[in-house]
Amino acid sequence: xxxxxxxxxxxxxxxKSESEILSAIRQIAHHINDxxxxxxxxxxxxxxxxxxxxADLMKELKLDCELSxxxxxxxxxxxxxxxxxxxxxxxxxxxxxxxIIIEDIVESGLTLQKLLPSFSEKNPASLKITSLLFxxxxxxxxxxIDYTGIEIPNDFIVGYGLDYKGLGRNLRDIYQMIPDSES
Numbered sequence: 001x002x003x004x005x006x007x008x009x010x011x012x013x014x015x016k017s018e019s020e021i022l023s024a025i026r027q028i029a030h031h032i033n034d035x036x037x038x039x040x041x042x043x044x045x046x047x048x049x050x051x052x053x054x055a056d057l058m059k060e061l062k063l064d065c066e067l068s069x070x071x072x073x074x075x076x077x078x079x080x081x082x083x084x085x086x087x088x089x090x091x092x093x094x095x096x097x098x099x100i101i102i103e104d105i106v107e108s109g110l111t112l113q114k115l116l117p118s119f120s121e122k123n124p125a126s127l128k129i130t131s132l133l134f135x136x137x138x139x140x141x142x143x144x145i146d147y148t149g150i151e152i153p154n155d156f157i158v159g160y161g162l163d164y165k166g167l168g169r170n171l172r173d174i175y176q177m178i179p180d181s182e183s
Contacts, residue, residue, distance in 0.1 A: 015155075015176035022056060024150050032061060100129070101130070104160075159173050
């Protein structure tokens with residue numbers, strides 16, 4: 001495992017190892033397995049970042065479940081537009097289904113806040129959220145994250161599905177940006 005990585009014009013230091021990440025995922029899976037005994041939830045990862053978390057979470061689930069992806073964003077470049085832009089939508093009928101939305105990271109929560117009504121209006125039996133990473137001090141939306149892996153400070157991170165300018169998603173570990181004055 002590399003201790004320092006350089007992506008484009010920024011330098012990042014190791015923050016969470018793959019083993020720490022997988023341990024957090026096993027804990028989330030344990031809770032989901034307990035909560036959904038006898039049910040068949042539909043897991044809905046939010047692309048692009050949640051794909052690695054979703055894959056590893058699915059490997060740990062010991063119950064029948066299905067998977068459908070949705071791609072949602074509120075960004076144009078690096079600025080939030082405040083408007084939800086769903087690029088790939090949910091095509092399954094979720095009425096009466098148990099749905100778990102999978103996020104890689106919840107920061108402000110504004111994307112989820114805009115996305116949840118489109119799920120709720122389809123009358124699922126239940127609607128829950130799991131996020132591998134959660135920045136409680138950055139949260140601006142009124143959300144309940146049902147299954148959280150790791151709470152982190154409001155630092156910029158990459159790896160394990162998270163990117164900087166499209167780079168770093170393939171890193172097995174999570175890295176924290178080193179401020180320019182320190183690198």
